[in-house]
Amino acid sequence: MKKIVSILIGVIFLISGCSYLGSSPSYQKTIIDALGREVELSSEPSRIIIIGKQAPMLTNFMYLFNTTDKKLLALEKRSQSADEFLKLIDKNIDKKFKLERGAGAEQVVPLNPDMVILKTSMRDTIGKPLEDLSIPVVYVEFENADQIYRDLRIFASVLNEEERGEDLISSYQMYYQKIQDLLKVSNSSEKPSVLLLQAESEDQKYIFKVPPANWLQTDMVEKAGGIAVWKEANLAGGWTEVNMEQISNWNADMVYIVNYQGQSPEIVKNLKNDEIWKNLNAAKDERIYAFAYDFLSWDQPDPRWILGYGWMAFRQNPQSISSTDIQNLIKDYYQKFFTLDESAIEEKIDPMVADYFK
Amino acid sequence: MNSSFIRFNNVSFSYFGRKEKVIKDFSFEIPTGSRTALLGLNGTGKTTLLMLLLGYIAPIKGTITISKYGQESPLTEMNGAVGYLSQNENIPFDYTVQEFIMLGRAPHILKFNIPSKNDIMLCQQIIESLDLKLLASSKLGEISGGELQRVRIARTLAQEPEIILMDEPMTHLDIKNKKYLNELITNLKETGKTIIYSTHDPLDVLNFSDSCIIMGRNNTYEAGETEIIIQSKTLSDFFEIPITVVNEKGNKSIIIH
Amino acid sequence: MKKIRLTGLIACLLLVTLLSFLIGRYQNDNPFKLLSSNNLFRQLFLQLRIPRVLTALLIGSGLALAGLVTQIIFQNPLADGGLLGVSQAAGFGAALGILVFRGNSIWVQLFAFGFGVIALIISMLISGRIRGNKILSLILAGIAVSAIFSAGIGILKYLADPVDQLPAIVFWLLGSLAGSTWPVLIRTMIIILPLMIFFWFYRWRLNLHAMDKEIAFSLGLKNKFELWASLLASVLLTSSIISISGIVGWIGLIIPNYARMIAGSDTSNSIPVTLLLGAIFTMICDDLARALLPGEIPLGIFTAFLGALMFIGLLVNKEKIA
Numbered sequence: 019m020k021k022i023v024s025i026l027i028g029v030i031f032l033i034s035g036c037s038y039l040g041s042s043p044s045y046q047k048t049i050i051d052a053l054g055r056e057v058e059l060s061s062e063p064s065r066i067i068i069i070g071k072q073a074p075m076l077t078n079f080m081y082l083f084n085t086t087d088k089k090l091l092a093l094e095k096r097s098q099s100a101d102e103f104l105k106l107i108d109k110n111i112d113k114k115f116k117l118e119r120g121a122g123a124e125q126v127v128p129l130n131p132d133m134v135i136l137k138t139s140m141r142d143t144i145g146k147p148l149e150d151l152s153i154p155v156v157y158v159e160f161e162n163a164d165q166i167y168r169d170l171r172i173f174a175s176v177l178n179e180e181e182r183g184e185d186l187i188s189s190y191q192m193y194y195q196k197i198q199d200l201l202k203v204s205n206s207s208e209k210p211s212v213l214l215l216q217a218e219s220e221d222q223k224y225i226f227k228v229p230p231a232n233w234l235q236t237d238m239v240e241k242a243g244g245i246a247v248w249k250e251a252n253l254a255g256g257w258t259e260v261n262m263e264q265i266s267n268w269n270a271d272m273v274y275i276v277n278y279q280g281q282s283p284e285i286v287k288n289l290k291n292d293e294i295w296k297n298l299n300a301a302k303d304e305r306i307y308a309f310a311y312d313f314l315s316w317d318q319p320d321p322r323w324i325l326g327y328g329w330m331a332f333r334q335n336p337q338s339i340s341s342t343d344i345q346n347l348i349k350d351y352y353q354k355f356f357t358l359d360e361s362a363i364e365e366k367i368d369p370m371v372a373d374y375f376k
Numbered sequence: 377m378n379s380s381f382i383r384f385n386n387v388s389f390s391y392f393g394r395k396e397k398v399i400k401d402f403s404f405e406i407p408t409g410s411r412t413a414l415l416g417l418n419g420t421g422k423t424t425l426l427m428l429l430l431g432y433i434a435p436i437k438g439t440i441t442i443s444k445y446g447q448e449s450p451l452t453e454m455n456g457a458v459g460y461l462s463q464n465e466n467i468p469f470d471y472t473v474q475e476f477i478m479l480g481r482a483p484h485i486l487k488f489n490i491p492s493k494n495d496i497m498l499c500q501q502i503i504e505s506l507d508l509k510l511l512a513s514s515k516l517g518e519i520s521g522g523e524l525q526r527v528r529i530a531r532t533l534a535q536e537p538e539i540i541l542m543d544e545p546m547t548h549l550d551i552k553n554k555k556y557l558n559e560l561i562t563n564l565k566e567t568g569k570t571i572i573y574s575t576h577d578p579l580d581v582l583n584f585s586d587s588c589i590i591m592g593r594n595n596t597y598e599a600g601e602t603e604i605i606i607q608s609k610t611l612s613d614f615f616e617i618p619i620t621v622v623n624e625k626g627n628k629s630i631i632i633h
Numbered sequence: 634m635k636k637i638r639l640t641g642l643i644a645c646l647l648l649v650t651l652l653s654f655l656i657g658r659y660q661n662d663n664p665f666k667l668l669s670s671n672n673l674f675r676q677l678f679l680q681l682r683i684p685r686v687l688t689a690l691l692i693g694s695g696l697a698l699a700g701l702v703t704q705i706i707f708q709n710p711l712a713d714g715g716l717l718g719v720s721q722a723a724g725f726g727a728a729l730g731i732l733v734f735r736g737n738s739i740w741v742q743l744f745a746f747g748f749g750v751i752a753l754i755i756s757m758l759i760s761g762r763i764r765g766n767k768i769l770s771l772i773l774a775g776i777a778v779s780a781i782f783s784a785g786i787g788i789l790k791y792l793a794d795p796v797d798q799l800p801a802i803v804f805w806l807l808g809s810l811a812g813s814t815w816p817v818l819i820r821t822m823i824i825i826l827p828l829m830i831f832f833w834f835y836r837w838r839l840n841l842h843a844m845d846k847e848i849a850f851s852l853g854l855k856n857k858f859e860l861w862a863s864l865l866a867s868v869l870l871t872s873s874i875i876s877i878s879g880i881v882g883w884i885g886l887i888i889p890n891y892a893r894m895i896a897g898s899d900t901s902n903s904i905p906v907t908l909l910l911g912a913i914f915t916m917i918c919d920d921l922a923r924a925l926l927p928g929e930i931p932l933g934i935f936t937a938f939l940g941a942l943m944f945i946g947l948l949v950n951k952e953k954i955a
Contacts, residue, residue: 120791218801223812228928251927256800258928261811263658263677294680297673393764432850460851468708469843469898478899482841482852487859488834490901535852 049175051156052138052168059154063133063176065091069121070140072160074100075320079160079170080135081107082186082321082355083179091131092117103313106366107356123147133176160319162234166190189354193324193347197331201243203338210334212244213270213300214309214317216257217277217285224285226265227257235276235317242330244272262294272334273300274309276317282308283373307333310374312367325351329374341375380408380444382429382451382539382570387438389428397595398424402438404599406572406587408538411565413581413602414574416591417615422574423463425591426541429572430460457483459537461528463544467516473527474499474512480534502530506560522553529560540564542573546580558584579630582606582621590614635902638895642909646690653686653916654678656924685813685923686916688821689932692810692874693884693915694908695825698832699874700885701892701907702867705843705900706860707768710893713885714871717771717864718778720882722752723875725782728789728802741805742876749872752778753865767846767857808881808933810919817877824873828866829908837901839863881933883940884911890947914939 047059066089068076074096080086087108092115095101104111117125122144126134131153136145138157148155156176158169167187174183214235215226228248229235239246247268248260275282275289286308289295300306309326310316316326328347332339345368352358352367383405390397398421406412414422427433428440431451441448451458459480471479481495503512506526511519519527525545532540546554561571562584575581581588581602588606589599592614598605611619611630618633655664659677667674699714707716715721726748730741756774763770786806793799832839841849842860854860871885892907918935 119794223814225811248927259804259809259811260928261658261923262681263923264927266673266677267659269673294673294676297676427847430847430851432847458851460847462845462847465845465848466708467843468710469705469893471840471898475840475897475899479840479844479852482838482854485837487838490837532851541851 047175049156049172051172052159052165053141053157055157057154057156059133059176061132062178063154064089065129065131066133066135066176067092067117067126067129067131068135069094069117069126070136070144072137072319075314075318076135076137076158076160077104078314078321079166080173080177082170083173083177083182084357085177085179087111089177091115092126092129094121095119100314106362107358123151127151127153135173135176162237162319163190163194163323166319166323186355190324193328193351196347197242197328197339200339200343201331201335209243209245210271210305211247211268212239212272212274212334213247213265213268214239214274214276215260215265217275217282219277219281219285224289225259226262227259229257230255234319234323238317238323238327238330239274239334242327242334244330244334266294266298269299271299271303272305272307273298274307274317274330274333276309276315277311278315280311280315282311282315308374310371312370321355345371345375380442382406382408383441383443383448385439385441387428387435387440389424389433389435389437399428399435400595402597404589404597406570406589408442408570409565409568410570410586411561411584412570412572413585413588414572414591415576415578415581415588415614416574417593420591420593422591423543425589426460426543426572426574429539429541430458457536457538459532459535459540461532461540461542461545463547465528470515470517472513472515473508473519473530474503476516476527477502477508477530477534480531483535498536499530499534502533506530506533522549522556525549525553525557529557533564537569539570539572542571544574544576546575546577578606578611578619578621579628582628582630635896639905639909642906642913646909646913649913649916650686650690653689653920654682656920657682658924658927680814684815684818685810685919688810688813688818688877689916689919690912691818691821691825692878692881693888693911693913695829695870695874695911696881696884696915697888697892697907697911698829698904699867699870701889701900701904702832702839702863703885704889705839706864706867707772708843709772710890711886713882714867715779715875715880715882715885717756717775717868718752718780718782719749719868719871720875720880721779721782721786723749723872724806724880725785725789727805727876727879728786728793731798731801731805732789732793745876746872748782749868749875752782753868757861804931805879806933807931808879808936809929809931810878810922811929812877821873821877825870828870828873831866832863832904835863836904837899839900839904843898843900878932881915881936883936883944884915887940887943887947888914891943894947 045059045061049057049059051057066080068080068090073094077090077093080090081104087110094117101111115129126144126148134145134148134153134155136155136157138159141157145155145157156172158172159165160169167190170183170186171180174180213228215228218225218227231246231249236246236249240249247270275286277285286306289306290301295301295306310329312322314320314322316322316329318326325344325348328344332341332344348367348371349360349363352363353360358367384402387399387402388397389399402425414425416422424433428435429451440451442451477499478491478495481491481499485491485495503509506529508523508526508530511523511527516524516527525548529545545557549557558580561573565571585602587600588602589597590605590610591597596614598610598614606621608619608621611621620631620633622629622631657677659674664674664678668678696714700712703712703714703716704710723745726744726746727741729748730744734740756771756778759774759777760767760770763773790799790802793802838859841852841854842863844852875881888911889903889907892903892910895910896902896906915936918939919932921935922930922932
């Protein structure tokens with residue numbers, strides 16, 4: 019009798035031990051996301067979805083890593099030029115599932131993801147429902163340099179590519195430092211006043227908006243050695259429309275025109291002929307610049323932010339930074355960050371960017 | 377003497393979508409320049425009759441005409457010459473008495489004009505003749521019910537109507553105002569206007585009206601000179617309660633049992 | 634007495650107009666000196682500031698007038714020009730224009746204007762099927778039409794690109810004169826001035842519409858023609874203004890009530906005062922909208938805020954609104 023009982027107990031232990039082994043393939047990870055949440059992972063995420071606000075830019079950041087193309091399950095439909103870029107770096111991009119813009123939790127769940135990446139602001143609308151369904155959600159921010167470094171580490175952790183993550187960060191920091199060093203050389207007492215405007219065309223008129231004081235654009239303008247004239251007005255929230263009188267009142271030494279449809283060169287050309295704009299200092303000194311743009315505008319919280327920064331540093335300090343400096347930066351960047359080879363860069367990137375260095 | 381009549385020729389009317397006729401095969405004559413009273417229990421169609429006279433609604437059968445010197449023409453062709461005083465009036469904005477009375481001049485003012493000096497003078501005359509001079513600048517909301525009734529009549533008079541229709545003009549007035557209104561109507565009649573009004577007071581009809589129309593249920597009616605119509609039997613039938621008309625040597629009275 | 638008040642208001646209008654010309658974000662020096670010496674300022678002043686102030690003047694009086702006419706026709710002191718769903722429909726049209734034509738302003742204007750008129754037609758068709766009081770049935774139809782287009786705006790907002798289209802729609806729905814230029818002003822005047830002239834000459838007879846329908850009939854309003862004409866003119870006025878400025882609320886509601894407080898209920902008196910007050914109020918609001926902060930603030934925010942304050946003042950000071 020005792021023998022049978024002990025054998026039974028042994029078998030029970032054995033079975034439970036086996037099932038225990040079967041359920042967890044020795045993967046255990048805790049990720050701390052941008053909201054400070056602890057996300058427990060019991061398997062390596064291989065069905066990742068990124069949706070919500072600024073999903074295209076978050077996706078771009080994720081494509082800085084090597085295993086993204088295998089692990090990214092679905093992405094949101096984007097503007098045409100952004101899609102072109104992804105085609106360049108991921109040949110299989112069309113095989114990925116495409117979600118409609120504005121897709122929410124209901125569209126995501128049927129795809130059975132094991133990881134959803136969202137911006138922190140999306141928690142209430144998309145995040146919470148997913149969390150309630152026990153789908154792992156990781157929130158990121160990517161709104162300024164520090165956040166970019168932190169959130170890249172989070173991505174690195176999600177993708178199990180910690181080394182690559184550190185590599186990217188140190189590259190960014192290296193570029194940043196390089197630009198800073200070049201800036202130190204310049205006579206820093208002569209900081210130009212800078213106005214950054216997003217221009218939208220409406221019929222024959224343009225609407226101009228300035229970014230909030232706490233956004234990346236404002237920060238970068240100042241770090242690139244300039245005085246952001248709209249900062250003192252302390253406009254918070256989102257892009258704020260300013261009228262021509264206000265633009266004239268600021269009368270900045272330099273004006274950047276940002277346009278998210280890639281039309282800034284044409285807009286700048288039209289402004290140079292405009293009766294009112296002709297009278298501005300920036301027009302008289304020929305310092306109205308179309309903000310650099312390849313597949314996306316370089317002013318946004320996107321992996322290209324460092325290029326935007328470098329380009330601005332060049333524009334704002336032409337005597338100490340040359341266009342060659344920045345063009346070399348671009349080459350180096352695309353090789354290191356998106357593993358494009360030189361010929362691809364020459365063929366695809368350079369022509370797009372050439373206009374902005376004139 | 378009087379060759380002018382308002383004629384109802386076999387008039388029938390029912391409201392849209394309703395089968396039962398409110399007015400059926402009415403035929404009668406009202407001489408112009410007379411005072412005609414409209415009597416009847418509530419719901420017998422008095423207001424409908426006034427609306428038909430006004431031209432606001434049209435008969436589904438028959439015609440309403442006015443004959444002058446033997447010529448008959450539809451009543452509706454008299455533009456602005458028919459004045460109307462409703463029983464209750466909703467006035468959503470606080471006009472002054474003189475502004476309100478001036479509105480009566482509308483049929484005489486061209487569509488894209490404003491009142492002329494002549495219009496203003498005329499209204500002044502009416503205001504004075506109705507003892508409203510002191511109230512001329514008061515707002516309608518500030519005056520009493522009796523005063524408002526006078527103001528509304530003044531507005532109707534400003535129209536210079538030939539025919540004046542009034543829907544229960546006495547109903548909400550106190551005795552003093554009733555007397556005043558009564559005298560006013562008599563004066564108006566004497567200037568040649570045709571007054572047709574509905575009332576619940578048979579005695580008033582008996583004393584002051586030249587002709588009357590009494591309406592009852594099931595499209596019954598009687599119309600003609602007051603002396604002939606206002607009889608005990610007629611009143612009892614139409615009002616469905618016993619009424620006795622007493623006429624003692626010119627002293628008339630009505631007894632309701 | 635009446636003449637003094639009117640003259641006083643006209644003087645006030647001229648004063649506010651002049652002051653508005655002197656206000657703006659470009660404020661370096663004495664404006665008179667600047668005009669002669671600074672070419673930039675001259676350009677700004679002539680090309681942007683003057684047309685904008687005049688546009689505010691025009692749409693202010695136009696919206697106030699449309700509000701007054703609507704209040705008379707519907708015999709309701711709390712109505713405004715957008716009563717028959719016109720505002721929501723015009724807003725829907727504009728949002729549609731922004732979505733479909735990517736913010737090309739001519740189309741936005743045409744759509745806003747067109748849908749405003751469509752709302753009137755739909756309201757008329759629906760009310761034609763409702764038995765009973767014409768005015769009441771129009772109001773009921775208008776509520777329904779307003780709700781439909783309001784829902785439509787919600788859908789369009791949902792479909793809009795949150796980056797470039799949605800902010801444009803929202804800004805438009807709050808009203809703004811930021812795009813005012815001479816061409817826009819001239820285009821607006823061509824439509825609005827004839828309508829205002831129509832109502833100017835009609836300003837006494839309009840009173841009749843405030844009367845009970847039987848009374849009005851006896852006084853010469855024999856058919857619905859004048860009613861529909863006035864209503865259509867008012868809707869055209871509202872629609873065409875909304876098509877250039879977006880939905881600017883409260884002007885049509887509050888200004889006529891104040892005008893009546895000053896000049897009495899007779900529309901031959903209250904219309905001139907309404908036009909003047911509407912212009913003065915709107916110019917002040919737009920001065921704040923364009924000059925208070927570096928960034929443009931939607932005009933509708935100030936008209937709502939100041940309008941609501943004035944409304945409270947009205948309620949507190951009078952026993953009834955008349």
